[in-house]
Amino acid sequence: MYHIQNVDHYYGTKLVLSIEDVSIPEAAIIGLIGPNGSGKSTLLKLMGFLEEPTYGSIFFKGRKTGPFTSDTRFKVTLLPQEPYLMQRNVFENVAYGLKIRGDIKRLKSRVEDALTQVGLTPESFSRRRWSALSGGEAQRVALAARLVLKPEVLLLDEPTANVDTGSARLIRKASLKARDEWGTTLVVATHDWQWLFETCDSVLHLLHGRLFKGGLGCAVYGPWKFGWEGFLQKELEDGQVLVAPTPEEGKQVAILDPSRLKIVLSSKSPLLKWKIGSLNGFVTRLFLESNGQTVQTAIKIAELVVTIRIQREQVELLKLYPGKEVGIQYEPQEIEWL
Amino acid sequence: MDFIQEGFVQAYALLVSLDPATYSAIGATIRASTLAMAASLLLGIPLGYVLGYFDFLLKKQLRIIVDTLLSLPTVFIGLVIYALLTRNGPLGEAGLLFTIPGIAIGQAILSLPIIIALTATSVEASDRNLHITLMSLGANRKQIAISTLWEVRLGILAAAVTATGRVLTEVGISLMVGGNIKWHTRTITTAIALETSKGEFGMGIALGLVLLLIALTVNILLAGLRRRI
Numbered sequence: 136m137y138h139i140q141n142v143d144h145y146y147g148t149k150l151v152l153s154i155e156d157v158s159i160p161e162a163a164i165i166g167l168i169g170p171n172g173s174g175k176s177t178l179l180k181l182m183g184f185l186e187e188p189t190y191g192s193i194f195f196k197g198r199k200t201g202p203f204t205s206d207t208r209f210k211v212t213l214l215p216q217e218p219y220l221m222q223r224n225v226f227e228n229v230a231y232g233l234k235i236r237g238d239i240k241r242l243k244s245r246v247e248d249a250l251t252q253v254g255l256t257p258e259s260f261s262r263r264r265w266s267a268l269s270g271g272e273a274q275r276v277a278l279a280a281r282l283v284l285k286p287e288v289l290l291l292d293e294p295t296a297n298v299d300t301g302s303a304r305l306i307r308k309a310s311l312k313a314r315d316e317w318g319t320t321l322v323v324a325t326h327d328w329q330w331l332f333e334t335c336d337s338v339l340h341l342l343h344g345r346l347f348k349g350g351l352g353c354a355v356y357g358p359w360k361f362g363w364e365g366f367l368q369k370e371l372e373d374g375q376v377l378v379a380p381t382p383e384e385g386k387q388v389a390i391l392d393p394s395r396l397k398i399v400l401s402s403k404s405p406l407l408k409w410k411i412g413s414l415n416g417f418v419t420r421l422f423l424e425s426n427g428q429t430v431q432t433a434i435k436i437a438e439l440v441v442t443i444r445i446q447r448e449q450v451e452l453l454k455l456y457p458g459k460e461v462g463i464q465y466e467p468q469e470i471e472w473l
Numbered sequence: 474m475d476f477i478q479e480g481f482v483q484a485y486a487l488l489v490s491l492d493p494a495t496y497s498a499i500g501a502t503i504r505a506s507t508l509a510m511a512a513s514l515l516l517g518i519p520l521g522y523v524l525g526y527f528d529f530l531l532k533k534q535l536r537i538i539v540d541t542l543l544s545l546p547t548v549f550i551g552l553v554i555y556a557l558l559t560r561n562g563p564l565g566e567a568g569l570l571f572t573i574p575g576i577a578i579g580q581a582i583l584s585l586p587i588i589i590a591l592t593a594t595s596v597e598a599s600d601r602n603l604h605i606t607l608m609s610l611g612a613n614r615k616q617i618a619i620s621t622l623w624e625v626r627l628g629i630l631a632a633a634v635t636a637t638g639r640v641l642t643e644v645g646i647s648l649m650v651g652g653n654i655k656w657h658t659r660t661i662t663t664a665i666a667l668e669t670s671k672g673e674f675g676m677g678i679a680l681g682l683v684l685l686l687i688a689l690t691v692n693i694l695l696a697g698l699r700r701r702i
Binding site: 277 | 602603605612626
């Protein structure tokens, strides 16, 4: 569906996104994760053809395209994190996209279907003013305004970040229905683990505007001190020390690649506890992925949180549970820099 | 101070007795200001949208010029329009001097910067997610412009109210371009100036009250419109 190639996007002189090569297949559900300011919203705007990349190309169904083109205008839609509802009633908000397309056949029933899909009863909500909605209702009306268009691609920017659990569940359900019924490709920027590990076919991790291919990498920011030859060290909040090789010029953020980390039982010996290449923390979360075989395990080490995918059997073997103290082993020279 | 009380009585008498001279001045005022407002809204709303929505070279400088034009003195506009429309002036052939359309041209120039500046401010202040929402729902550039203007309609209405007030109450343009010709180009404000110069304060106040009544009617109509949209 998408092929993003050598895209560098600047706001003023600041490089906010740099993606070498990414493809997104049709009818896939792609999760997008990363800290604030990592470029998730910018990537969604570029994929929604709301902005043109400063450099590089975005191919949609094999054709290089950009904003306001007939290839994409009626096919791709984005739900921003803070959706804007126009100053008209709910019905008119949902009907807007169809009206500007001149597609007003069975308008009323289609709008009502879309409202029902997001869990809003048309009888109570159709005539309600935009200002008389709660945050969760407004988010669902905004989603209904996209779903009524039956888009080929639905881009969701933190769709459940500011809503209650009930609304979050309905938003997720309605979005998945779009994929299942119309083959809509979903790209979701979210921190919601249920989206990421239960629903998404794959997860893209953005850090500092760059895609990190090793899964859910953990970014470690400075300040760094000089350690022994060729290495830098970062003192964590609890006094533990993370060691990393000296980076190339201009790179400032170290990345702990979870696929290269090993969970071990926490050492009771204070000597081993402060060993180089070893950190101690505790399990904060365990989440069984949709394949039923692997478990995403979040471990908090001082101010850092690393999320490591392990086999289900390993959870049993290590007797992991939230709150359990564990050790993490890493190879300092394998730490990468962004 | 009796003339103030007298003014109220006279204002009532003028309106109730359907005094022809008063109604002629009311008619001239309404005709000129309606023409002026129609022209300035037609030109000012799109120009205000362009100024508020797009980023272009010299935008800030243009904005300063528009804001400066908000302070245009009416006698200066009157002078310039007079110079343009006078028989020997560049637009003398049009024969618009001492006519209602002539006054309307001057008044449109007076109200245009108000419409442009306040529309631009409303568009600039509109939610940044509005553009993203409209574009992501498939709107083209023209549909984005129309929908954005509709979203800031209350701001535009406020601009129209402000400009109408300025146009209704100006005297410099009407006097210089219109010539204060009875039954023809005499507006309420020029009539007030004339009555005052004659020492007829009561009549002047009566006409002033009539003007306020017109302004009140216009604002009631606009307030009704505001509630409906």
